[in-house]
Amino acid sequence: MRLLGRRSVSAPGGTGSVAALAGGSRLAPVVTAALVGSRFLPIWIATALLIAIAAVVAPETLQGTSWGFVLPYMTILAVAALGQMLVIMHAGIDLSIPGVMFLGGNLVVGVAAGSDDQLALAVLACLGLGAVVGLANGVLVGVLRLNPLIVTLAVGQVVLALGLSYSRGIANESNVPQALSSWAGDKPLGVSWVFWVGVLLTAFVALALRYTAAGRRFQAVGANPRAAWMAGIRVRTHVVFAYAAAGTLYAVAAVLLAGVRISIDPSFGAAYLLAPIAAVVIAGASLAGGLASATSTWVAALALTLLTQMLRILGLSTAMQFVVFGAAIVAGMLVSGDRVAAVLGRLLRPPEHPGAPAEAPPPEHHPVDPGKL
């Protein structure tokens, strides 16, 4: 890795450096790409390890019936985590997910009122709710500059309370329309529709961030809002959009969860406060903003869900499950993202201050010292 630093070294004034770069190190771009991507690498390795461990200690985890449970739930987590990721990319955090999902799930049930004809309207109502709550978060954080941690928690609390009062009003209706639950149970290509929705959304976010001008700007605003403003980008619009898009994704997660669960109970969505944040962080996102990977976040959601499933199959008590789950998140954070990147950055950086002479000329020529003492 150090090699890279040396590669980019040449004499100051360096016409030589270009030639050295172009001719001497055709591999350099590939190596750089690998290094740049490495903040996202640990989660892929960890997931592979987890699958290997599961295959030994709890092979049931990887059998057909188990996947039928794991894939829909990992998808719901992944979709919520994608939303959270958009927010974390702007160095924010969103704690309104349980609120949005609870009221959203209740809206699906309440608006449809058991009728398949009303399902489309119900789903739209749920998505609309997500967008509106996200918009509110976005305006409070991005325009009014309030602290995201507190504001989204407060907004989430309000939405949750609205959800509770709404759910009381629809108490005699507790199941989602037949069409939604059978759609969620339907398995094209052997896997639930829910799963394919998650794959599509993940691919869409990943591709949009990488291949569109808007995605590039979105990343730039997250990486350094001040520099983005100075570069003429509308920073506030991007932040508001991030929260609004995130809210919409939570609503999608709520619809999927409603489809899988069929009925809405009082704890609907409550599990999605910590888990999406955990997924984003152990997937390698930078909490300082700018850097995150949709595909890695999806893999992290898979890993967390698999872990839960494995612990359940191993017969751990619920309390123990939480202990292991929490420990796994902390461990994931320890080896992930910013830390890996920091170590790597140190290795990659041509040291200027307390460092080595990356900028210095190669030691080949030594002129005679005039008048050395």
Place this chain on the structure above:
Amino acid sequence: MSTPGPATPVVLSLQRVSKRFGAVQALRDVSVDCVAGETHALVGENGSGKSTLLGIASGFLAPDEGTVEIGGRPLRRASAADALRLGLGIAYQTYSQVVDLSVAENLYLAVPPELQPDYRHMERWAAARLEEFGLRIPAGAPAGALSLAERQLVEVVKALLAQPKVLLLDEPTTALGPAEVEQLHALMLERSRSGVGVVYVSHRLPEVLGIADRITVLRDGGGQGTFEAHGMSEDALVALMIGRPLQLAFPERDVDTEAAEVLLELSSLQGDRFGPVDLQLHRGEILGIAGAEGNGQVQLLRALAGVEPSAGSARCNGRELDRHSPLGPLRAGVVLLSGDRAREALFPVLSVRANSTIQVLRRFGRAGLLGRGREKRTLGQLVRRLRIRTASIEQPVQSLSGGNQQKVSLTRPFLRGALHVLLADEPTQGVDVGSRFDIYEALRAKADDGVAVLVKSSDPLELSGLCDRVIVMSRGRIVDEIPRAELGERRIVEAIVGTGVTAEPRRAASDGQPA
């Protein structure tokens, strides 16, 4: 001054010090002695090992080989506290004051407990110390309200208050204008007369030659020898630093800009800490802004870029600039290269690619989709043209050197189609000698393309070599204009010193924000 005799005690001695970081040999068998009462300069390019040497001397880094002695006693392990106890003082280039505390509180914290006054008398004590050092800075002002120059001077005072045997100064004049440099040097001279050894790290050779008794040159981690400053010349020093004579430090100026049309016209422009300013900038010229630090030069540039508020008129290409936000000037083809690259210009964690094309994404896009191949080809050419040393365009800019980071921000004006005015705030700050020329060349190339370039620099040598014309600012106004024929470092310095000396210290208390 001659070589100090054997009777003079050595206050800092580094013997045969080596240090390796990974595969890179940062220091190779370097020895430096600083004796009491001397000013010993340490010069070398960025990355030549100066900072590593300072780090080892001050106990922040452990040498792989070699020994450190401070005041005749060995520093047995890498410990900044031990070094301090042995009598080493250091003033950092990155200011180490607590900005929310007052100057007095910062000074109080800097001295060892036995020298601290009664807390209640702290402010009076601090004022007396500042007075003693000839600084007219109010002791009660928050450190954050001082200009960078004033903070640098306070930094030195902080180090001196601990009564060190040897004082290390790391690029102390980066933020200083000539007047403050004088002040700093006077302070140093006084100390060295009282027997303190000063190790002075600077890239400004004229300053080094003016102040140092002896000079140690580092290149590529190796010592090039220690020389008597007397009889040393800039050319010889540069030759030692880079291993070849620096024949042409600045690109040639050949276009006659006097006749060219006016591209940017300021009338009665004023803003925070500058104005009213009337100025005409012609197509194809590089206009330099000189002045002691904190005289409104930066604010003028930033106001033109729409980053800071201003009143009055600024017309670009005949049309009034919309300066409410950076977007207006950008649309009108006015681009600022911020002096604060990491905070304001770049996206440190993102790639060279993302940083370069952020303002011109439309050029590479079709229906919102990016043509990454086209982007890569265009950028590849530019990377070669500006000689950006990066392994690939996917490398994060935070892993590039200062010079290459600056070149990355320079790619933006090169990628823009409609560019009329380029505003460069300290374009070569933190940039090594080799990259400097590339940056000068890039600015000149833009001027030759018909862009009007405005360069704010604290380095008179740079301004005299690069610019077609230089204006000198003091107290926010233009006080002198130096035409091409008269340009020279001495002329600029004289203009600054002649007008800037009285302006600087007085404003200290009322400054709302750091420069």
